[in-house]
Amino acid sequence: MQLNPSEISELIKSRIENFDSSVEARTEGTVVSLNDGILRIHGLADAMQGEMIELPGDTYAMALNLERDSVGAVVLGSYGHLSEGDTAKCTGRILEVPIGAGLLGRVVDALGNPIDGKGPIDSNETAPIEKIAPGVIERKSVDQPVQTGLKSIDAMVPVGRGQRELIIGDRQTGKTAVAIDAIINQTNTGVKCVYVAVGQKASTVANIVRKLEEHGAMEHTIIVAATAAESAAMQYIAPYSGCTMGEYFRDRGQDALIVFDDLTKQAWAYRQVSLLLRRPPGREAYPGDVFYLHSRLLERASRVSAAYVEEFTKGEVKGQTGSLTALPIIETQDGDVSAFVPTNVISITDGQIFLESDLFNAGIRPAINAGLSVSRVGGAAQTNIIKKLGGGVRLALAQFRELAAFAQFASDLDEATRSQLSRGERVTELMKQAQYSPMSIAEMAFSLFMANEGYMDDVPVNKVVDFEAAMVAHIKSNNAGLMAKIDETGEFNDEIEAGMRAALDDFKAKGVF
Amino acid sequence: MADYTTVARPYARAVYQQAIETSTLDNWGEALALMSAVTSDEAMIALLDNPQMGSEQKAELMLKVVGDKLNAQQQNLVKLMAENGRLKALPEVAEQFEIFRADAEGKIDAEVVSAFPLSSEQEESITTTLKAKLGREVTINTSIDESLIGGVIIKAGDTIIDGSMKSQLESLALTLGR
Numbered sequence: 124m125q126l127n128p129s130e131i132s133e134l135i136k137s138r139i140e141n142f143d144s145s146v147e148a149r150t151e152g153t154v155v156s157l158n159d160g161i162l163r164i165h166g167l168a169d170a171m172q173g174e175m176i177e178l179p180g181d182t183y184a185m186a187l188n189l190e191r192d193s194v195g196a197v198v199l200g201s202y203g204h205l206s207e208g209d210t211a212k213c214t215g216r217i218l219e220v221p222i223g224a225g226l227l228g229r230v231v232d233a234l235g236n237p238i239d240g241k242g243p244i245d246s247n248e249t250a251p252i253e254k255i256a257p258g259v260i261e262r263k264s265v266d267q268p269v270q271t272g273l274k275s276i277d278a279m280v281p282v283g284r285g286q287r288e289l290i291i292g293d294r295q296t297g298k299t300a301v302a303i304d305a306i307i308n309q310t311n312t313g314v315k316c317v318y319v320a321v322g323q324k325a326s327t328v329a330n331i332v333r334k335l336e337e338h339g340a341m342e343h344t345i346i347v348a349a350t351a352a353e354s355a356a357m358q359y360i361a362p363y364s365g366c367t368m369g370e371y372f373r374d375r376g377q378d379a380l381i382v383f384d385d386l387t388k389q390a391w392a393y394r395q396v397s398l399l400l401r402r403p404p405g406r407e408a409y410p411g412d413v414f415y416l417h418s419r420l421l422e423r424a425s426r427v428s429a430a431y432v433e434e435f436t437k438g439e440v441k442g443q444t445g446s447l448t449a450l451p452i453i454e455t456q457d458g459d460v461s462a463f464v465p466t467n468v469i470s471i472t473d474g475q476i477f478l479e480s481d482l483f484n485a486g487i488r489p490a491i492n493a494g495l496s497v498s499r500v501g502g503a504a505q506t507n508i509i510k511k512l513g514g515g516v517r518l519a520l521a522q523f524r525e526l527a528a529f530a531q532f533a534s535d536l537d538e539a540t541r542s543q544l545s546r547g548e549r550v551t552e553l554m555k556q557a558q559y560s561p562m563s564i565a566e567m568a569f570s571l572f573m574a575n576e577g578y579m580d581d582v583p584v585n586k587v588v589d590f591e592a593a594m595v596a597h598i599k600s601n602n603a604g605l606m607a608k609i610d611e612t613g614e615f616n617d618e619i620e621a622g623m624r625a626a627l628d629d630f631k632a633k634g635v636f
Numbered sequence: 637m638a639d640y641t642t643v644a645r646p647y648a649r650a651v652y653q654q655a656i657e658t659s660t661l662d663n664w665g666e667a668l669a670l671m672s673a674v675t676s677d678e679a680m681i682a683l684l685d686n687p688q689m690g691s692e693q694k695a696e697l698m699l700k701v702v703g704d705k706l707n708a709q710q711q712n713l714v715k716l717m718a719e720n721g722r723l724k725a726l727p728e729v730a731e732q733f734e735i736f737r738a739d740a741e742g743k744i745d746a747e748v749v750s751a752f753p754l755s756s757e758q759e760e761s762i763t764t765t766l767k768a769k770l771g772r773e774v775t776i777n778t779s780i781d782e783s784l785i786g787g788v789i790i791k792a793g794d795t796i797i798d799g800s801m802k803s804q805l806e807s808l809a810l811t812l813g814r
Contacts (some may be wrong), residue, residue, distance in 0.1 A: 146797060146798065146799040147797075149798070150795055151791075151794060151796040152794065166794045167794065168793075168794045181810050193641075212796070
């Protein structure tokens with residue numbers, strides 16, 4: 124028989140000594156019915172909305188429907204051992220999860236219990252999963268960038284700290300890949316990440332954990348997983364749990380990034396719970412409050428002022444703003460963005476990154492549609508040099524797509540159109556980027572500068588990717604100082620421009636590609 | 637039982653108000669207790685569930701059993717509830733009637749379960765503490781359950797105060813098992 128590390132006599136002794144044996148008056152009720160994980164409990168006259176209800180066998184339920192003579196609740200976890208007539212007790216607490224830096228590097232379920240086999244979570248603080256978002260006074264506008272490391276996103280649809288940028292697209296268009304690359308690129312930036320997996324295969328989650336570990340990104344990341352095998356209730360609360368864990372960092376003057384992968388499945392889980400609770404179905408059988416389901420969640424992603432942080436930490440952290448950036452993911456069916464949940468989330472968020480399967484299949488990865496992707500607040504937060512160099516890329520690409528469609532029919536084109544087409548083809552190629560290889564600001568700046576200044580015009584289209592890789596390698600070995608300077612300041616001025624020009628001329632002259 | 641709570645409430649309130657107006661609280665209480673005893677009988681439940689019997693037949697049947705002990709209004713209640721197909725809610729009506737009555741009189745019954753017989757001082761102290769806590773006149777009924785090992789469990793309405801050794805050991809086991 125194996126002994127757990129927590130079974131050392133000293134530990135047991137201290138836990139017995141510290142055991143809270145106080146007796147409280149609690150309200151009790153009886154389980155009247157139990158079907159599909161939905162409990163109807165008679166009694167519990169003073170239950171609160173969202174309160175945890177204790178059931179036999181260390182199981183908890185969450186009260187969702189408070190009616191005159193009964194309470195409707197969903198069981199969190201398995202319910203095979205419960206039966207009609209069991210007693211249910213109020214706990215007087217809203218559902219809470221552990222929070223703190225001790226969660227970083229861990230994989231937890233929707234209730235914050237570790238599921239990675241690395242022992243108990245080193246955290247003694249908890250916070251309710253449902254919290255009201257910071258108010259108007261407590262907020263600060265978004266003016267610092269989150270570098271995703273993907274040049275197509277950082278140049279065309281920049282994301283700021285505290286922004287909510289939706290990643291939307293059909294299945295198999297690389298939505299998760301974009302989010303994971305963004306997490307990997309936060310290594311050494313001090314931005315803490317939370318990845319919430321809802322309704323995904325456990326194997327997919329395991330894969331993501333392994334990839335993050337390989338790239339050294341797990342140390343700053345918390346993974347909250349409610350896999351497809353878990354109950355609908357767990358899938359429904361997982362994003363809120365993850366958000367509470369992310370808010371810990373925001374409220375203490377740090378920056379955090381949270382990925383909800385994906386909210387479509389959370390809406391499905393909520394629809395299931397709502398229908399089983401016999402709430403009236405509305406459009407697409409979603410309940411009436413499915414908009415609020417997502418709006419209250421995404422509203423918690425925000426940038427808060429230094430005054431808020433100072434007040435929250437009672438003066439311990441001064442002069443630092445906090446932020447929680449959200450990258451919610453929505454899966455569309457056959458590119459239909461006008462379905463109920465996609466339109467809701469598009470209207471809630473501050474912009475969207477639209478991924479298309481046609482582009483993906485054509486080998487343009489990340490498969491970002493430049494015309495439909497927008498960032499409503501990120502421009503103010505974009506790094507200076509990327510903003511100056513990448514400003515025209517989005518427009519040029521969108522125009523190129525349109526022009527390319529027309530050009531198929533035209534036999535002879537004028538010079539200007541031809542050069543626009545050839546530039547467009549090369550920029551499209553340049554926007555391709557391999558997975559798990561985020562770029563630094565300087566690398567992006569050189570790529571964009573190279574495209575703007577026509578250094579690639581004589582490079583065959585199918586060689587653009589190789590040309591760029593050779594350029595980055597060349598500049599890295601010959602102009603490391605300039606790159607470091609760009610990375611550090613993010614500024615673009617005449618001096619830097621001259622330096623870049625000289626470096627690229629040198630690269631072209633040597634012709635090492 | 638719980639299914640009828642909502643159904644029974646308006647009947648119980650109507651009966652209670654009628655009883656107050658005619659100051660026949662005790663009489664109604666007895667009548668309801670009698671009716672609920674009858675409708676809780678298994679043979680009676682089977683008859684009440686019989687779909688081949690009409691509501692009038694069911695009312696007649698009820699009145700045949702208990703009619704001679706009921707006054708005119710009470711007989712009317714039986715007829716009315718039979719007509720609405722709610723005779724089976726009678727035990728719940730009786731229970732809620734008693735709750736209305738206890739509420740109005742500021743009384744509550746508390747059940748005290750202990751592992752050992754309580755001394756009269758202990759009972760006295762539980763009564764006074766409960767009275768302060770619940771703000772009502774408390775009547776306690778004691779019973780003994782040796783499986784508690786020690787301590788007491790107090791049940792008053794929905795509120796449970798569980799100070800038994802058994803439940804504390806159980807929660808300690810849960811804490812250590814985590």
